[in-house]
Amino acid sequence: MKRGWRLYLLLIAALLVSCAIGLGIGAVHLSPGDLFAPGVGQLRLARVLLTVVVGAGLSVAGVIFQALLRNPLAEPYVLGASSGAGLAAAMVILMGWSVAGAWVLPGGAFVGSILTVALVYALARGSGGALPIHSLLLAGVVVGAVLSSLLMFVVSIAPPERVHNVMWWLLGNLQIFDWGLLRAATVLVVCGLGITILLARDLNLMTLGEESAAHLGLNVNQSRVLFFILASLITGAVVAAAGLIGFVGLIVPHSVRLAIGPDHRRLAPASALVGATFLVLADAFARTIMAPTEIPIGVVTACLGGPFFLFLLKRKRPV
Amino acid sequence: MLLIQGITAGYEKHIVLQDVSMNVAPGEFVGLLGPNGCGKTTLLRVISGILTPRSGQVILDGRNILTMTRRTWAQTAACLMQDMGMDTTFTVREVALLGRSPHLPRFGWESHHDHAIAQKAMEEADIAHLADRPVSAISGGERQRAFFAMCLAQGPRLLLLDEPVNHLDLGHQIQLLECVRRLNRQNKLTVVGVFHDLNLASEYCDRLLVLRNGRIEAAGTPGEVVTPELIDRVYGAKVVVEANAVSGRPHVVVAAGSH
Numbered sequence: 118m119k120r121g122w123r124l125y126l127l128l129i130a131a132l133l134v135s136c137a138i139g140l141g142i143g144a145v146h147l148s149p150g151d152l153f154a155p156g157v158g159q160l161r162l163a164r165v166l167l168t169v170v171v172g173a174g175l176s177v178a179g180v181i182f183q184a185l186l187r188n189p190l191a192e193p194y195v196l197g198a199s200s201g202a203g204l205a206a207a208m209v210i211l212m213g214w215s216v217a218g219a220w221v222l223p224g225g226a227f228v229g230s231i232l233t234v235a236l237v238y239a240l241a242r243g244s245g246g247a248l249p250i251h252s253l254l255l256a257g258v259v260v261g262a263v264l265s266s267l268l269m270f271v272v273s274i275a276p277p278e279r280v281h282n283v284m285w286w287l288l289g290n291l292q293i294f295d296w297g298l299l300r301a302a303t304v305l306v307v308c309g310l311g312i313t314i315l316l317a318r319d320l321n322l323m324t325l326g327e328e329s330a331a332h333l334g335l336n337v338n339q340s341r342v343l344f345f346i347l348a349s350l351i352t353g354a355v356v357a358a359a360g361l362i363g364f365v366g367l368i369v370p371h372s373v374r375l376a377i378g379p380d381h382r383r384l385a386p387a388s389a390l391v392g393a394t395f396l397v398l399a400d401a402f403a404r405t406i407m408a409p410t411e412i413p414i415g416v417v418t419a420c421l422g423g424p425f426f427l428f429l430l431k432r433k434r435p436v
Numbered sequence: 437m438l439l440i441q442g443i444t445a446g447y448e449k450h451i452v453l454q455d456v457s458m459n460v461a462p463g464e465f466v467g468l469l470g471p472n473g474c475g476k477t478t479l480l481r482v483i484s485g486i487l488t489p490r491s492g493q494v495i496l497d498g499r500n501i502l503t504m505t506r507r508t509w510a511q512t513a514a515c516l517m518q519d520m521g522m523d524t525t526f527t528v529r530e531v532a533l534l535g536r537s538p539h540l541p542r543f544g545w546e547s548h549h550d551h552a553i554a555q556k557a558m559e560e561a562d563i564a565h566l567a568d569r570p571v572s573a574i575s576g577g578e579r580q581r582a583f584f585a586m587c588l589a590q591g592p593r594l595l596l597l598d599e600p601v602n603h604l605d606l607g608h609q610i611q612l613l614e615c616v617r618r619l620n621r622q623n624k625l626t627v628v629g630v631f632h633d634l635n636l637a638s639e640y641c642d643r644l645l646v647l648r649n650g651r652i653e654a655a656g657t658p659g660e661v662v663t664p665e666l667i668d669r670v671y672g673a674k675v676v677v678e679a680n681a682v683s684g685r686p687h688v689v690v691a692a693g694s695h
Contacts, residue, residue, distance in 0.1 A: 187523060315543055318537065318540070318543075321526075321534060321537075322534065322537060324524050324526075325520065325521055325524060325534070326520075326521075328481075328484075328486060328517065329515075329517065329520060329521070331484065331485075331486050331506060332484060332510060332513075332514065332515040333510050333534060333535070333537045333538060333586075333590070334505075334506045334507040334509065334510030334511070334537055334538030335506060335537070336505075336506045337506075374525070378525065378526075378527070378530075379524065379525045379526055379530075380526075380530065382545070
């Protein structure tokens with residue numbers, strides 16, 4: 118059982134159970150047959166599917182960023198990548214380009230995400246070769262804050278029938294009405310995850326530092342670009358479909374790493390499964406605890422993730 | 437084994453190495469010496485292929501390293517640096533297995549054969565007893581030996597050392613260098629190492645190369661190179677050089693108040 122098939126079976130079982138819970142509970146009681154009928158049932162099915170994709174995507178993006186930046190606190194939201202993706206997506210909608218097809222929105226968000234990551238990386242790296250842990254976080258948080266306010270500005274001047282409201286963007290929303298967008302986000306996250314798992318050994322080498330990785334035969338420049346693209350692609354897809362949901366990419370990979378160790382060939386797939394499970398349960402909680410009022414999902418993840426972040430910052434656990 | 441011809445190299449604006457040439461025979465143990473900023477580490481980075489020189493070439497095992505893939509380079513040579521992997525929770529065994537990376541198929545896992553090689557490497561580096569401990573939870577000396585095991589698992593014919601014993605206490609320094617020396621003698625492993633400590637270099641190396649302002653200032657056996665005149669010229673320090681009572685090699689002695 119070296120590669121832990123038993124572990125994956127367990128995690129898949131947990132995901133299925135959480136999906137059953139997510140589908141079963143909500144403001145309206147539904148029977149299994151209702152899920153495929155148009156109306157509330159189908160909407161809830163779409164919601165749970167999106168939640169699985171978003172939870173898995175955010176976790177894997179976190180895994181990639183953490184290995185690449187050798188920083189256990191790196192994840193799309195903290196690095197500002199989510200805000201960059203959100204701003205780009207809102208602008209794509211505002212310009213009216215999103216009617217061109219379901220792929221335009223995640224595509225635009227991808228561009229916003231990768232530009233933000235490149236900017237944060239350049240700011241944090243400075244003149245020296247090393248990437249100091251605090252300057253990276255600081256650059257990410259500040260760039261993220263600026264981009265978030267620009268996002269709020271763009272949303273506030275946009276005609277309300279076209280763009281989601283500010284709440285949707287800044288706190289995330291897992292209800293999806295557009296099957297095309299769900300399909301595009303799913304394809305992008307699944308492809309990103311698949312390639313990441315195939316190349317996971319390279320992430321192991323990257324955690325040793327770029328020079329050591331090169332000594333062990335990795336073409337570091339090529340790998341770094343590829344993984345930044347993968348993480349940004351996943352982040353863009355997730356943000357385009359569900360807005361900004363923070364800290365999932367922090368909580369999940371770290372917990373999984375504690376349980377099964379830092380080998381990315383296991384860490385990436387396991388984090389995807391655990392992330393999906395986690396977000397489906399968090400969403401079920403957000404929908405029911407104050408029903409019929411729904412707590413925005415970003416509030417739930419931030420309330421869990423914020424303290425977690427501070428705890429890690431204090432301890433500075435290695436990757 | 438390693439042929440360095442007319443290397444001029446540097447970063448952005450300033451040139452660090454100027455027309456450096458050297459030739460390392462198979463099985464040799466060569467030490468690079470010189471004051472801080474003289475270009476020792478830059479030379480190792482050029483040999484590693486991480487820094488592309490402005491002119492000159494590095495021939496490793498008969499091939500220009502610029503025509504090699506990273507993978508081919510890593511199948512031939514390995515590099516142990518100082519303070520490696522302080523922020524990783526890989527176990528010692530996992531670290532040793534990482535050394536097999538350049539030999540694994542693109543999407544493959546390690547085979548039993550790779551595990552056996554990693555096990556042997558850990559035994560040679562005298563770290564097998566800590567195989568399942570995370571490297572973040574062992575001492576600096578033990579961690580360096582874990583990464584030394586990783587280098588050995590690569591199966592290199594050339595081992596590069598970049599001040600590998602800096603920040604280690606004397607016992608751990610000697611332990612690691614003894615291990616390098618044993619493999620150098622028994623397995624004809626070629627070693628090129630940057631040293632900070634003149635006495636360690638003098639004891640362990642067959643040949644020394646002294647760099648100063650990016651040029652080779654002196655080259656030869658420790659007996660030829662480690663002299664009071666050279667040390668004064670290169671390091672600007674007045675020292676006494678005696679003979680090591682056991683090995684007979686030169687030993688640098690500092691006398692306070694003699695300046």
